[in-house]
Amino acid sequence: xxxxxxxxxxxxxxxxxxxxxxxxxxxxxxxxxxxxxxxxxxxxxxxxxxxxxxxxxxxxxxxxxxxxxxxxxxxxxxxxxxxxxxxxxxxxxxxxxxxxxxxxxxxxxxxxxxxxxxxxxxxxxxxxxxxxxxxxxxxxxxxxxxxxxxxxxxx
Numbered sequence: 001x002x003x004x005x006x007x008x009x010x011x012x013x014x015x016x017x018x019x020x021x022x023x024x025x026x027x028x029x030x031x032x033x034x035x036x037x038x039x040x041x042x043x044x045x046x047x048x049x050x051x052x053x054x055x056x057x058x059x060x061x062x063x064x065x066x067x068x069x070x071x072x073x074x075x076x077x078x079x080x081x082x083x084x085x086x087x088x089x090x091x092x093x094x095x096x097x098x099x100x101x102x103x104x105x106x107x108x109x110x111x112x113x114x115x116x117x118x119x120x121x122x123x124x125x126x127x128x129x130x131x132x133x134x135x136x137x138x139x140x141x142x143x144x145x146x147x148x149x150x151x152x153x154x155x
């Protein structure tokens with residue numbers, strides 16, 4: 001039987017799936033802050049690892065060869081957030097975690113706005129090839145999100 005969270009994402013658009021990944025980053029960074037406040041190093045490390053895993057996943061799906069400048073900007077953003085989260089964890093700094101959260105939330109909110117656009121394409125579990133032109137150069141299910149963002153920007 002599928003989990004409740006898994007069923008909640010069925011039928012979600014590609015952009016909504018990206019937003020869900022950003023929500024995961026935020027959830028784990030907040031868990032890291034809670035662990036810092038409790039002085040629980042093990043829980044902090046686990047939460048940080050999970051946040052970093054999502055960041056790595058998002059960065060790995062970028063198609064720099066297709067996405068051009070927007071994909072490059074996202075690539076640099078993910079590298080920056082990765083470094084910020086590592087620094088926050090190493091120093092066990094609530095303030096550094098909060099700064100990373102603010103940065104992630106800003107980009108997440110932009111994706112959320114794109115998801116509210118009139119032409120959101122549902123994600124297909126059988127996406128095989130990326131579209132010929134991708135806005136941010138994301139791979140897999142995220143390629144539909146790029147097409148939507150690109151079309152919204154050019155209208």
